[in-house]
Amino acid sequence: MKKNTILWLAALCSTLTFSQILDKKNLKDFTGFFNFHYEEATDKIYLEVKELNREFLYVNSLASGIGSNDIGLDRGQLGQERLVKFEKAGNTLLLVQPNLKYRAITNDSLERKSIEQAFAKSVLYGFEIKENKNNIYIIDLTPFLMLDAHGVANQLKKEGTYKIDSNKSALSLSQTKAFPKNVEFEALLTFKGNATGKNIKSVTPTPSLVTVTQHHSFIELPDDKYQMREFDVRSGAISMSYLDYATPIQEAIEKRFIIRHRLEKISPELKLSEAKEPIIYYLDPGTPEPVRCALLEGASWWNEAYESIGFKDAFQIKMLPDDADPMDCRYNVIQWVHRSTRGWSYGASVVDPRTGEIIKGHVSLGSLRIRQDFMIAQALMNKPFAERDDNDQPMLDMALARIRQLSAHEVGHTLGFTHNFAASTNGRASVMDYPHPTLKLNDNTIDFSDAYDNGIGDWDKVTVAYSYSQFDESTNSKQALNSILDNAKTSGLLFITDADARPKGGAHALAHLWDNGKNASEELDHVLKIRAQAISNFSKDNIRQGEPYTRLEDVFVPLYFFHRYQTEAATKVIGGLDYNYAVKGDGQDIVKAVDVNSQKEALTVILRTISAEALVIPKQKLELFPPRAYGYSRGRESFSGQTGVAFDPIGAAETASDMTLGLLLNAHRANRILQQKSLDDSQLGLEEVLNQVLQMSFGNHHKDNFMEAIQQVINERVLIHLMNLAIHKDSRFQVKAMANNAINSIYGDYLSDKKKPAKYASQYGRLISEFREHPEKFKIDNAPKIPDGSPIGSDYCNYNEN
Template sequence: MKNTFSFIALMFLVCSSMSGQTFEKTKNFQKFNGYFNFYYDDKTDKIFLQVDDLEKDFLYVYALSSGIGSNDIGLDRGQLGNEQVVFFKKAGNKLLLVQPNLTFRALTDNELERKSVEQAFAKSVLHGFKIEEESKGSYLIDFTDFLMRDAHGVANRLKRTKQGSYSLDASKSALAFERTKAFPKNVEFDVTLTFKGNPEGAWIRSVTPDPSLVTVAQHHSLIELPDDKYQKREFDPRSGSYPFSYYDYSTPVQEPILKQFVRRHRLKKKNPSAAVSEAVEPIIYYLDNGTPEPIRSALLEGGKWWNQAFEAAGYKDAFQMRMLPDDADPLDVRYNVVQWVHRSTRGWSYGSSVIDPRTGEIIKGHVSLGSLRIRQDFMIAQALMNKPFAERDDNYEPMLNLALARIRQLSAHEIGHTLGFAHNFAASTNNRASVMDYPHPQFELDGNEISFANAYDTGIGPWDKVTVAYSYSDFPTGTNERNALNAILEKAQKDGLRYISDQDARPTGGAHLLAHLWDNGKSASQELEDMLAIRKQAISNFSIDNIRTNEAYSTLEDVFVPLYFFHRYQTEAVSKIIGGLDYNYAVKGDGQVAVSAIDESVQEEALKSILKTLDAKVIAVPKDKLDLFPPRAIGFSRSRESFAGKTGVSFDALSAAETAADMTLGLLLHPERASRLIQQKSLDKGQLGLKEVLEETIKATIDMTQRDSYEAEVQNTINFRVLFHLMNLAAHKDVHPQVNALANESLKNLKTQLLGNGKNGIAAEMVQRIDNFMKEPGEFKVIPVPKIPDGSPIGMDCMD
């Protein structure tokens, strides 16, 4: 990334009215000199582009320079669009802007072979421009319509998210010159676009002053492509990097046609033979200068952690963090940027990149950090502290320190994505080996208090050093790169480092022993036990002194939410062990175990642990805490981060337990897990099977007797959820028929058992529901529960 342009070079953008004039049409236009010269006619509000080189590739990137502010809609300030290699081609009286198809190539000196592949696959003509004037081999085109279009797909996104049907209103749109600039190697255009339409969704209504008129700004960049000195590095599935891929049809038959390389910034040592050397040009990231303190200092500190990994790879000061100059544009391709993004609700932070589509070279890293994220960590700490505001209302420092600790880790995490690195969700089981995991805060019991001392990591992890070494090591001349890269990965394996990424870590589709989101500890089951103990103590401590003087009790209820659901992510982790697998991204010859079943005792321990989250004694809101949650005060309506229920204005303790139980059951009795358990049992009769899981679940819930009347009703609420999830497995169409058979058998046995217990009201209702289900199983649908509040530390939908 070339970020060291001097500000003298910025003076190149200075516009002049007449200098270097080549076109008669533009003699009264304002001229901007840059990578492409362009002209502005203020009488017609048009921009004309000067094209000097035909069929010369350059990079086109579009983005949102101002967004909508809704995480759910997903149109954020600074959001990058797709980068595209394009070129201008003359066709009669037009210039066509052509995007070649770089997915399919022939990297050969045989021109006819290259053309055969080029002609075999479609390309895209992005726009056609009438030639306004030609002079000395240069062409003048009206670029305005190309700029004033919905390149980012705002209208489509609004429609897709069911917010309404919108179309661009040209009468309320205009060029925006405060962010339209010209530089020697890139030109930047900014436009204000207004979309008119019929607002249909609540999200768009919540973030716009007039939801029938939605105004955003879109940005267009024309960029000189990097030179051909960048060296691609082979991708390895064990490396922790993202693959950059294309198909090379000139490949010999005995070799794979799919080519894969790591995505990385260009980084070279000044002295490749030296053990430690400065970089020819360091990687510099700039922090949004609109970021407030103390967040600013935390983000700078966390981002700088990466220099530890580059130092371990033999570089001195190769990764740097600075503040973005006040006059710099965050979307300017010359700056890697960490941007502070505001939304109306909490949402994901994410790291994006502009890459060279020809090679995978990262040209610009761009991180978007949601500004409300820090407030959730603050609230988690506030809920877990014992009477933090009993004596004074300014005792917020412990909560703020925890939130800032997470922000440091978040800065490092998202920058890691823009350096080319994928998630490593196995790292949390290995003493926090990577900032590329999702860290749940690690708390410990200290008597009756909850200790925050070890909540988050404080630096780069050993796995992060491996990924940097693989992607960025600059080997001395004569080194066999493949052997050197293998040595890096073999050492990591010998050191016990594990790497498992996204597709294997998701709570429902995933099945890996170690790779979980927001988990902690080597043993997921033991960690759940520990978290339930912390939750119990924190709930026991919870009081009116968890909020400040003069704050509404309704605020106290919202603080209680993350505490009540404190166990939710470790529950996800434990559920994946049941019917799960242990495996690696192994390659032939590396000595790793490709895949193995999880030991029966480990699965049984996981089942025992997770079933505790279906016990009313564990999951019920204690009776002595219910008086803390009166009906909501005026001005403090429930939100998506509040408890939901069925009792109107009053706090619904039964629905809280119902929602928590449904979360567990949706994971434990997930159809894919049920099918895996069938297969697992068939391969090893001593293993845990679906029949045992169903029996143990019923034993721990419907067979459970709670003597306290309140806890009995909580248990009844949980038990009905068990019944519905059994019915779901019995009727589900996307499972092995054996799953249907075992679930139906469980329902029949349960009916017999309930009838044997006597027809009390609850038992009779369950029997009736089983009978109704048996009559028309195809009509069954799981009755929804009150929605679980948003709770992931950074949002609900994965973009990170």
């Protein structure tokens, strides 16, 4: 009897204690996927946990950012998604993240348990159980919400040492909401620190106090009816993978699947059917016109691809309702993001880590990108403001055409598609390429009418077909998917993605960033002609009346370096490879060296980009570029130089030649040229490349003093890059020998030629002697830094560091 009384009293106390929280009059109650309660007096959120060991998705993100591309903490930035569950340990609820990288897909519970015990899991937080009634646990969620889950402090390390200041941080109730399948929380976090970096100082009112809004989402996992689709390297789909230790020994242990949205027909038997749940993307209502219409139009292109596989209106674009939160997992969002400098746009997704199903797509579009595209058009056009200052439409048309393509591109990533940098060899086969404006030259007039594409590409339809086609039960899906890719190959469509296309380390001769055409060297020749004509046309009428001439210099920057990306493309042909992501039995070419004639043609055009004739700015144009006006200081997108306040045209030529030489005389490229020549004596050899570089540089002289000054900075960059190649840690022994021979020949064959007296022979000789005596002290002498470009942050100097 006494024992029962004690138990009854304990239960009563528990009930009374429980009611002390839930029955408080000043609580604000939220009912949804998790019920929770907010107490304003203590600024706390109490969460009800009704089911232990129930898995759900936890996602952290930033609702408000810092506004610096360099720091990389943007408004609307998705963080990490984690599959988690609550487990009870004594009087504590642990938020546990299982390890999904290692699995055992089997009905054998002991085998599954062996894998779970073999690899570590992560406990994200431990919560004291405040109260318990009928196995409903109440925990104080507040300390967890106030953690730096997004890693802001770590991201700020280069700008100073920061940590959360709890006295200046609080929960944010405006977007803290509960819905049947998700709950959303926000916290305003202030990071206090000693600001040392220039970036944080440029974007915060008080750099020692940096305040952002962090968002947390608890999301119900989708049901088990989603059909996973195997990844194929030829498909253009983004993949996810894990190791399955229950796999038979004779099969691959790593399982790869694509990520995609769930999409099913209402009527699978029909050739064209509406979807049970269409994929709907919502545009940020804060996007201004005319950008708003351009983004809506560009994103909507994808519906054509879905219709081509039998889905009617399966992909839709709408405006985000005014009362909706863009971080809410129920919305796929295209968000217009502002930064202090131009920067990348990107598409990210919340993905079910079990299956690869995309739950939320989130596109972040940098708002300054369109202004750069406008300025590129402004630089290329002939006297756009000669007659009136409101002649903006031609430039605006080109900029909006680019922003339409950008919208489609970034949405494509959130649909599950990766880049295709070989698409430009098939015309405009994919919005997942990086497009350079396609311009024509007609009787010395530049035609902008077809600068960018205006629709979805053939490759985009292929990758949509592979990822989203729905097959009936009588169809062998693997054969059907192979057929889609085989048909793409038969049509001549190519697919090559990121690392293979990058100028830094990439070797593919057909896959490049920001290029056009089937033949990279022919297109470079065309781009150089466009550039030359635009420079010839350039005048004071490329800016509006009343603007300082300093703005004219800013507009001239993208024009002077207009050839930079096509130069990258053409340079990759030298020592380049032609290959595919071939699989056994698909009939694709596997790998081969680029033929010698193509390499020689490319070299001929590339060497024009280090000619004084191409790099000199006409003397009459220099009159347009006075010292910078008061209040218009140089920035990261300005010309650099070594003449103080004066414009430095010799420095501009030095920068441009350094760009080409950094690409051409790269150690990895030189090693490939050497290797190709050793396998095929008819191939282009490194000695031939170096000899032609020397002939184009030290072999040229000019009577005009200005042209000769340009030539000398080109020559200096050639010598510096040869020295770098001669001692680079990645250069092969033979490459170093050939580079050293080339350095020797500079003095022996060029500087000592009495018929061509070298005015600066002694200085070159001094540099070479110092290099010979102390090669270990050599450090590549950087040219004036090239302005940011692609769309920001391209650093060619780092391309050649030892």
